[in-house]
Amino acid sequence: MNILSSNYQRTSIIITSNKSFEEWTEVFGDNVITTAILDRLVHHSELFSLTGDSYRMTHRKTFLTA
Structure with missing residues (x-):
């Protein structure tokens, strides 16, 4: 978590997650x-x-059934 603290209000950070904040x-x-x-x-964020449907998961399903 040091990366978040050291870059707080200094640079842009993009984080993706399949989890809700809860x-x-x-x-x-x-x-x-x-x-x-x-x-x-x-x-100061844009959420x-x-x-x-996830493109990656859809592609993975077709890969696994082939």
Whole structure:
């Protein structure tokens, strides 16, 4: 998490995830740390939520059935 702290308000960071913010505590294991990370990530941020089928997963399904 040092990369987020050291680059906070200094550079652009792009993060993609298939987890909702509510599920991030499972990833980081601590509610306080997760809240601090999300506070820094969403401050001055543009958030995009994409829905629909994943191109990679669709392609992977056809690869696995071939």
